[in-house]
Amino acid sequence: MATTDPARPGFALPLLLLAGFRTLIDDLHAELAREGHPELRPLHGFVLQAVGADGTTATELGQRLGISKQAAGKTVDRLVAVGYLERADDPSDARRRLVRVTPRGADGLRRSAEIFDRLRERWADTLGPGRVDAMEDDLRTMASANWFRLDVPGWFGG
Amino acid sequence: MATTDPARPGFALPLLLLAGFRTLIDDLHAELAREGHPELRPLHGFVLQAVGADGTTATELGQRLGISKQAAGKTVDRLVAVGYLERADDPSDARRRLVRVTPRGADGLRRSAEIFDRLRERWADTLGPGRVDAMEDDLRTMASANWFRLDVPGWFGG
DNA sequence: TACGATAGTCAACGTGGTTGACGAAATAGT
DNA sequence: ACTATTTCGTCAACCACGTTGACTATCGTA
Numbered sequence: 001m002a003t004t005d006p007a008r009p010g011f012a013l014p015l016l017l018l019a020g021f022r023t024l025i026d027d028l029h030a031e032l033a034r035e036g037h038p039e040l041r042p043l044h045g046f047v048l049q050a051v052g053a054d055g056t057t058a059t060e061l062g063q064r065l066g067i068s069k070q071a072a073g074k075t076v077d078r079l080v081a082v083g084y085l086e087r088a089d090d091p092s093d094a095r096r097r098l099v100r101v102t103p104r105g106a107d108g109l110r111r112s113a114e115i116f117d118r119l120r121e122r123w124a125d126t127l128g129p130g131r132v133d134a135m136e137d138d139l140r141t142m143a144s145a146n147w148f149r150l151d152v153p154g155w156f157g158g
Numbered sequence: 159m160a161t162t163d164p165a166r167p168g169f170a171l172p173l174l175l176l177a178g179f180r181t182l183i184d185d186l187h188a189e190l191a192r193e194g195h196p197e198l199r200p201l202h203g204f205v206l207q208a209v210g211a212d213g214t215t216a217t218e219l220g221q222r223l224g225i226s227k228q229a230a231g232k233t234v235d236r237l238v239a240v241g242y243l244e245r246a247d248d249p250s251d252a253r254r255r256l257v258r259v260t261p262r263g264a265d266g267l268r269r270s271a272e273i274f275d276r277l278r279e280r281w282a283d284t285l286g287p288g289r290v291d292a293m294e295d296d297l298r299t300m301a302s303a304n305w306f307r308l309d310v311p312g313w314f315g316g
Numbered sequence: 317t318a319c320g321a322t323a324g325t326c327a328a329c330g331t332g333g334t335t336g337a338c339g340a341a342a343t344a345g346t
Numbered sequence: 347a348c349t350a351t352t353t354c355g356t357c358a359a360c361c362a363c364g365t366t367g368a369c370t371a372t373c374g375t376a
Contacts, residue, residue, distance in 0.1 A: 011271060013293075013294060021172050022301070041362090117167065126300065136170060156332090233331090311331080314363095315333085
């Protein structure tokens with residue numbers, strides 16, 4: 001049974017996790033901007049990922065992201081406006097409007113994956129062998145459940 | 159020089175850091191709600207912390223939080239409305255409006271610190287000795303800079 | 317065929333952020 | 347002592363992201 005070390009206050013842990021997340025995301029977008037994607041916002045990458053290679057619909061996207069279909073629809077609107085997503089009619093169901101990643105969106109997605117890999121290597125090189133693996137494993141243990149919930153702005157604000 | 163392990167894709171790390179942060183904050187607010195503070199939102203705790211025991215002004219708060227004075231003022235308005243902050247005139251400077259934590263706000267702050275300590279102990283008990291310390295140390299190494307920037311909703315969204 | 321379920325959109329609203337403009341008060345400079 | 351500048355707070359307009367409720371169009375089925 002651990003007891004609270006005054007030098008290790010509990011509130012530091014969430015702050016550090018947030019700072020780590022933020023550092024990675026900021027580094028990603030700085031590099032993404034250099035590589036021709038300055039309009040991409042942190043949220044957008046997650047949305048593109050959730051749309052996936054096969055495309056989806058706004059309602060399904062909302063379910064994947066843990067937000068309402070209306071919110072998903074509005075987010076798709078914005079991504080369409082900046083050229084990362086496109087809409088198409090579904091010939092087999094006139095109610096549905098397919099949402100697909102454009103070539104530009106796919107390029108951003110591919111570069112994001114590469115940049116994240118490079119950033120992880122940088123962390124691994126700096127921290128030493130096994131440390132990033134251990135961090136990931138520990139986080140997987142403690143945070144098992146709520147993975148793909150990306151309603152961050154509304155969740156944090158309220 | 160590390161190279162990318164297909165079983166350890168780089169994009170998992172930020173997701174796990176976010177999930178860890180989110181788990182802690184959700185657990186905190188679930189407990190806070192049980193202890194009589196159901197209105198407190200994730201952002202609010204950080205704002206109360208930034209106001210501090212001595213009080214501050216909207217402009218200074220904005221600087222501490224990394225947001226504009228106008229945004230800080232609006233956030234203070236909302237916290238005043240739910241009874242966690244109060245405003246008072248500064249007798250030595252008629253331009254300034256002092257922002258102070260109310261007794262209710264101080265209670266929420268104190269409980270938050272205790273709950274975070276308990277959550278950290280839970281993590282330490284589950285993960286084993288030294289693991290949380292190591293995680294904190296590693297995150298401090300990698301995320302050194304942008305600690306107290308709490309413009310999360312706008313940063314993430316855009 | 318008529319009806320219930322589903323997809324998408326519109327409208328109104330709340331929270332959190334931004335910039336620009338402005339008045340009032342403090343401070344600095346002549 | 348009187349301007350000139352700076353600073354604090356606020357107002358207004360706007361954007362991003364989320365919510366709920368209502369509505370139309372379409373699909374699938376009893």
